[in-house]
Amino acid sequence: MKTVLIGVGQAGGKLTRELVAFDDRMGFGAILDAVAVNSAEADLRDIPFETILVGQDRVKGHGVGGDNELGAEVMQADKREVLSALDGRVTAEAEAIFVVAGLGGGTGSGGAPVLVKELKRIYDVPVYALGILPGDDEGAMYQVNAGRSLKTVAREADSLLLVDNDAFRSSGESLEQGFDAINEAIAQRIGLLFASGEAVEGVAESVVDSSEVINTLRSGGIAALGYAAAESAEDAEGNINAVMSTTRRALLTGTSLPEATEADAALLVVAGKPDTIPRKGVERARRWVEEETGSLQVRGGDFPLDSGRIASLILLGGVERSDRLEAFMQRAKDAVEEAEAAEEREDPASAWSNDELDDLI
Numbered sequence: 001m002k003t004v005l006i007g008v009g010q011a012g013g014k015l016t017r018e019l020v021a022f023d024d025r026m027g028f029g030a031i032l033d034a035v036a037v038n039s040a041e042a043d044l045r046d047i048p049f050e051t052i053l054v055g056q057d058r059v060k061g062h063g064v065g066g067d068n069e070l071g072a073e074v075m076q077a078d079k080r081e082v083l084s085a086l087d088g089r090v091t092a093e094a095e096a097i098f099v100v101a102g103l104g105g106g107t108g109s110g111g112a113p114v115l116v117k118e119l120k121r122i123y124d125v126p127v128y129a130l131g132i133l134p135g136d137d138e139g140a141m142y143q144v145n146a147g148r149s150l151k152t153v154a155r156e157a158d159s160l161l162l163v164d165n166d167a168f169r170s171s172g173e174s175l176e177q178g179f180d181a182i183n184e185a186i187a188q189r190i191g192l193l194f195a196s197g198e199a200v201e202g203v204a205e206s207v208v209d210s211s212e213v214i215n216t217l218r219s220g221g222i223a224a225l226g227y228a229a230a231e232s233a234e235d236a237e238g239n240i241n242a243v244m245s246t247t248r249r250a251l252l253t254g255t256s257l258p259e260a261t262e263a264d265a266a267l268l269v270v271a272g273k274p275d276t277i278p279r280k281g282v283e284r285a286r287r288w289v290e291e292e293t294g295s296l297q298v299r300g301g302d303f304p305l306d307s308g309r310i311a312s313l314i315l316l317g318g319v320e321r322s323d324r325l326e327a328f329m330q331r332a333k334d335a336v337e338e339a340e341a342a343e344e345r346e347d348p349a350s351a352w353s354n355d356e357l358d359d360l361i
């Protein structure tokens with residue numbers, strides 16, 4: 001799927017940089033172009049593609065300090081600059097636009113929904129968001145920002161592909177220490193998804209096409225991506241069980257949004273050397289995904305790749321009902337209530353000016 005990426009905020013910019021690096025390293029050519037947008041000048045310094053500084057008159061290049069309403073305002077005020085930087089980058093070849101952002105901060109969390117809405121008015125290709133959820137142990141501000149941003153982005157975008165930072169975290173490591181490794185892991189999975197419609201090697205009928213990705217995301221709402229890989233056997237027959245077990249692991253323990261298994265639609269992509277991909281194993285795995293997700297729309301396809309490993313990549317569309325998401329929204333709602341209670345303690349009159357309390361979930 002030929003894609004144009006827009007990274008917003010620090011996390012958005014770093015993850016976009018990682019995605020571009022992975023696509024280059026693998027020689028896929030699925031990412032047509034990328035830009036990074038931020039209100040913090042320092043965060044744009046290490047970005048090797050076009051950058052746009054927003055909100056300079058308001059925050060003087062210092063970022064919005066986690067204030068996502070300010071993040072939305074500066075994006076709204078400077079949207080013309082961002083959109084004109086995209087001119088000529090979203091070419092006729094582009095099949096999708098992805099806005100990439102951490103949902104817990106200020107610039108990405110506030111700015112991404114504004115940008116998605118504008119892009120949808122201008123372009124005919126689907127506009128997706130790739131949103132990063134804050135870890136469990138991040139502060140209340142991050143949870144509140146992410147709860148609000150998630151709702152708005154999911155409404156505005158054609159689909160919001162969610163990545164939970166906790167899903168990729170190694171034990172004993174702080175979230176910050178792990179960011180580089182987390183970004184690499186996410187970039188590998190999402191990068192394979194972008195490339196999986198590109199069919200670099202092989203032209204068999206079973207090869208997955210970009211339209212399968214788009215159709216899986218068509219139901220809108222929230223999406224997740226699962227991945228697992230194993231050593232490949234020499235031939236297809238020897239990989240029947242491997243495909244089944246990588247598919248199970250991809251869905252049950254390898255998704256970007258843990259415990260998201262119920263879905264409206266799914267796409268199972270099996271990547272590996274064409275003559276080692278077992279038709280029987282792929283069909284069996286696809287039926288298993290159908291049962292497990294409860295979806296009758298499970299698409300499937302191969303991703304021919306010259307590799308000694310065999311991998312399952314599962315894209316899930318419409319995972320709003322997942323326990324993990326409900327738990328997160330509850331966490332965000334609790335954090336909002338706590339913040340409002342603290343505000344009321346300081347200023348009792350503020351209780352009457354606030355109507356957002358019950359609107360979060």
Ligand SMILES: Nc1nc2c(ncn2[C@@H]2O[C@H](COP(=O)(O)OP(=O)(O)OP(=O)(O)O)[C@@H](O)[C@H]2O)c(=O)[nH]1
Pocket residue numbers: 008009010011012014015039040063064065066067101102103104105106107108109132133134135138142165175179180182183
């Ligand atoms: N996966 C991942 N998450 C990150 C990274 N950096 C920050 N985050 C997460 O993103 C959220 C913070 O968003 P940032 O992108 O740093 O903030 P911002 O959008 O630049 O906004 P301001 O700094 O407030 O202007 C937190 O929940 C972090 O856990 C990163 O490199 N990778």
